[in-house]
Amino acid sequence: MAGTWEGRLTFLRAIEPGDWEAIGALDADDTAQRLGDDLQLPRSRATLQAWADAEATRPRTDDNVRLAIVAFAEFRVVGLINVHGAQPRHRSFEYGITIGSKDQGKGYGREAVHLLLRYMFEELGYHSAHATVYAFNARSQRFHESFGFTPGGKLRESHFSGGRFHDELLYSITAREFADIYGSSL
Numbered sequence: 001m002a003g004t005w006e007g008r009l010t011f012l013r014a015i016e017p018g019d020w021e022a023i024g025a026l027d028a029d030d031t032a033q034r035l036g037d038d039l040q041l042p043r044s045r046a047t048l049q050a051w052a053d054a055e056a057t058r059p060r061t062d063d064n065v066r067l068a069i070v071a072f073a074e075f076r077v078v079g080l081i082n083v084h085g086a087q088p089r090h091r092s093f094e095y096g097i098t099i100g101s102k103d104q105g106k107g108y109g110r111e112a113v114h115l116l117l118r119y120m121f122e123e124l125g126y127h128s129a130h131a132t133v134y135a136f137n138a139r140s141q142r143f144h145e146s147f148g149f150t151p152g153g154k155l156r157e158s159h160f161s162g163g164r165f166h167d168e169l170l171y172s173i174t175a176r177e178f179a180d181i182y183g184s185s186l
């Protein structure tokens, strides 16, 4: 049986202080950043180091988490994945992911989402996972649909980027749907 945090191509691990450089490279990848999140101002080396230090030592007080996606091939951080908006009472959570532009389309994203969702559903007992995808991000829409997420609903003109407003599309998958597609680990 493979380790909980290991796939065939990648593994997930906590952010380490030394990750500031890889995170800086993801920051500088404005194309990927704009597709996955708000486009930010460039951060200084000192700010990146402070951020990575804080993230590496942040006490766990809830199920929200940010993890590094590391490719086995070069033992290199290729992206970040996070859980936010976790609601234990409703057993629902949102997640976000960014793979650097040069590492997209290699199967890393699919594997990372699979590892994270399996843990959230099978170990923490969450019931539903949600993703918000910008209407201009056709690749992510295709990605979520091929993974097994169901599209449903949109927040109209709720995201401002590139000088205009865009819809945010909502995607979700339940624990049962995940198990039907991918089986259970035990």
Ligand SMILES: CC(C)(COP(=O)(O)OP(=O)(O)OC[C@H]1O[C@@H](n2cnc3c(N)ncnc32)[C@H](O)[C@@H]1OP(=O)(O)O)[C@@H](O)C(=O)NCCC(=O)NCCS
Residues within 6 Å of the ligand: 032, 033, 035, 036, 037, 096, 097, 098, 099, 100, 103, 104, 105, 106, 107, 108, 109, 110, 111, 131, 132, 133, 134, 137, 138, 139, 140, 142, 143, 146
């Ligand atoms: C969207 C994203 C997470 C997908 O991860 P990835 O590692 O590039 O995708 P994978 O290589 O694992 O591919 C998985 C699926 O994505 C789709 N996909 C991959 N490359 C694609 C491409 N060039 N065009 C369209 N769809 C593509 C396919 O459906 C693929 O399924 P398949 O393996 O059955 O063909 C990644 O491209 C990314 O981080 N993009 C920038 C930020 C972003 O959009 N984040 C998500 C915000 S909701």
